[in-house]
Amino acid sequence: MEGFKKGELITDRGTTIVAQASHGPHFYTVLSGMAFRYKLLEDGRRQILNYLFPGDLMGLQSALLDEMQHSVEALTPMKLCIFEKEKIGELYRKHAGLAYDITWIAAQEERILDEHLLSVGRRSAIERAAYLLAFLSMRAKSLRRQAGINGALPITQTHVADTLGLSIVHTNKTLRKLQQRGMVRWLERGCEILDETGLQELAGWEASPAGRRPFI
Amino acid sequence: MEGFKKGELITDRGTTIVAQASHGPHFYTVLSGMAFRYKLLEDGRRQILNYLFPGDLMGLQSALLDEMQHSVEALTPMKLCIFEKEKIGELYRKHAGLAYDITWIAAQEERILDEHLLSVGRRSAIERAAYLLAFLSMRAKSLRRQAGINGALPITQTHVADTLGLSIVHTNKTLRKLQQRGMVRWLERGCEILDETGLQELAGWEASPAGRRPFI
DNA sequence: CGCGGTTTTGAGAATCCTCAAAACCAGTGG
DNA sequence: CCACTGGTTTTGAGGATTCTCAAAACCGCG
Numbered sequence: 001m002e003g004f005k006k007g008e009l010i011t012d013r014g015t016t017i018v019a020q021a022s023h024g025p026h027f028y029t030v031l032s033g034m035a036f037r038y039k040l041l042e043d044g045r046r047q048i049l050n051y052l053f054p055g056d057l058m059g060l061q062s063a064l065l066d067e068m069q070h071s072v073e074a075l076t077p078m079k080l081c082i083f084e085k086e087k088i089g090e091l092y093r094k095h096a097g098l099a100y101d102i103t104w105i106a107a108q109e110e111r112i113l114d115e116h117l118l119s120v121g122r123r124s125a126i127e128r129a130a131y132l133l134a135f136l137s138m139r140a141k142s143l144r145r146q147a148g149i150n151g152a153l154p155i156t157q158t159h160v161a162d163t164l165g166l167s168i169v170h171t172n173k174t175l176r177k178l179q180q181r182g183m184v185r186w187l188e189r190g191c192e193i194l195d196e197t198g199l200q201e202l203a204g205w206e207a208s209p210a211g212r213r214p215f216i
Numbered sequence: 217m218e219g220f221k222k223g224e225l226i227t228d229r230g231t232t233i234v235a236q237a238s239h240g241p242h243f244y245t246v247l248s249g250m251a252f253r254y255k256l257l258e259d260g261r262r263q264i265l266n267y268l269f270p271g272d273l274m275g276l277q278s279a280l281l282d283e284m285q286h287s288v289e290a291l292t293p294m295k296l297c298i299f300e301k302e303k304i305g306e307l308y309r310k311h312a313g314l315a316y317d318i319t320w321i322a323a324q325e326e327r328i329l330d331e332h333l334l335s336v337g338r339r340s341a342i343e344r345a346a347y348l349l350a351f352l353s354m355r356a357k358s359l360r361r362q363a364g365i366n367g368a369l370p371i372t373q374t375h376v377a378d379t380l381g382l383s384i385v386h387t388n389k390t391l392r393k394l395q396q397r398g399m400v401r402w403l404e405r406g407c408e409i410l411d412e413t414g415l416q417e418l419a420g421w422e423a424s425p426a427g428r429r430p431f432i
Numbered sequence: 433c434g435c436g437g438t439t440t441t442g443a444g445a446a447t448c449c450t451c452a453a454a455a456c457c458a459g460t461g462g
Numbered sequence: 463c464c465a466c467t468g469g470t471t472t473t474g475a476g477g478a479t480t481c482t483c484a485a486a487a488c489c490g491c492g
Contacts, residue, residue: 039334042420047334064316064323069424070330092312092319099315100280100308106322107280113329114265114286118255120337121263121381125448156470165337170448172472188457188470204258208285341480372438386480388440404438404489 004087009080013154017072017080018059024068026082027059033078034140034147034154038162039070048163050112051075053139054146055215057105063088075155076148111208120165123203125174128164131203133184137193138207152190160191220303225296229370233288233296234275240284242298243275249294250356250363250370254378255286264379266328267291269355270362271431273321279304291371292364327424336381339419341390344380347419349400353409354423368406376407 009028011017017035018024035052049070052058062068063085092099112135119131136153143149161171178184183195183202193199200206225244227233233251234240251268265286268274278284279301308315328351335347352369359365377387394400399411399418409415416422 045338047337092316096308103319118263122261
């Protein structure tokens with residue numbers, strides 16, 4: 001993989017790394033830090049689609065299809081590994097193992113999106129919140145060090161609202177209930193998960209065994 | 217690709233082709249017909265994730281990851297091309313072009329799921345309905361013949377409800393409004409799209425240019 | 433004709449939203 | 463050191479959307 005690496009990108013929290021409708025020549029993998037990707041409606045309504053952790057691919061869509069149809073914003077300082085879109089054909093020809101890993105990661109992403117869609121479409125507000133926090137807790141768990149997370153998830157209630165498809169006000173009231181049950185604790189700009197198992201049960205969700213995740 | 221084909225599968229409408237948590241040894245591509253994939257919560261709430269048309273892959277997740285986490289059900293009689301999960305490694309080693317196409321299709325699927333998530337999370341009921349019908353109309357358009365669709369989409373209002381994350385009752389009232397505007401027409405077990413452009417505008421959605429779709 | 437699946441309608445209730453404003457906190461500049 | 467500012471969390475109140483329950487109408491099919 002080293003042969004295809006073009007460089008590294010360091011960004012701060014709040015930076016927009018790739019933007020909707022852009023045609024940049026690169027795609028990336030996350031080396032460290034955490035981010036989220038989202039889409040906007042014309043009138044500003046925002047839907048967060050998923051969160052990115054170390055090992056995740058960023059911008060594969062723009063590499064294979066023509067352009068990017070979502071944006072990505074950093075939640076922490078990040079370090080990214082840069083690749084050139086043009087070289088992806090060569091990669092598939094010369095390194096079947098890496099090609100397989102890329103597809104593997106894409107399939108994993110699809111599975112997560114399925115899960116989110118189920119949640120937003122069919123779970124109640126409190127179930128959705130429980131699911132999301134359990135999900136993030138699970139993903140962050142093994143990657144705390146690399147993701148640059150001390151103890152709390154670096155998100156705000158606005159992020160939660162835009163992920164769950166709820167208003168900020170109702171999100172706040174819902175999270176408050178989870179806090180009363182002792183499952184989470186909110187800090188300024190952060191969320192501490194206290195009872196991951198409890199959240200999973202409340203959501204009616206079992207994390208699927210991750211399997212071996214290739215780290216590109 | 218012929219070398220990897222193991223056979224064909226013919227199914228009727230209503231057949232469950234692959235089931236949640238199954239570990240079958242195969243995956244498929246759709247040769248003709250139309251289907252949908254969905255997830256269930258324990259208490260029976262159902263979320264439809266996406267629809268399958270000729271050219272789409274079915275069960276890639278179970279080929280790369282361990283098991284299937286959603287089910288697929290046929291909406292029309294179907295013809296599927298069967299592949300063996302075990303051979304996928306070999307395919308990646310020997311046929312980079314096909315491997316690339318598989319990833320391309322997976323990326324396309326991811327993009328569609330992003331779109332759906334935006335819709336379910338942030339659009340109003342009528343916008344969601346308009347988006348879904350415009351989307352299905354668009355996908356069916358070039359594939360009417362192969363998908364085995366005469367004129368109307370072979371879905372019920374229950375399918376629409378479970379795709380949009382709404383109740384059947386409210387879905388019915390919403391579709392009724394679209395009908396009053398002359399954009400669609402409902403038959404028994406089917407939906408005829410009369411004004412695709414109008415639906416797109418109402419939803420605030422522009423279909424992305426499909427690009428060249430590989431047909432495996 | 434009767435049956436199951438689908439569409440339609442009405443009514444009351446629950447969830448969730450918008451508007452508005454206050455409280456809180458970290459960081460900034462004076 | 464303190465006041466100010468912008469972002470975030472919190473709360474209340476009324477209203478809109480969407481849900482559940484219930485039942486009727488409709489349709490193709492055996």
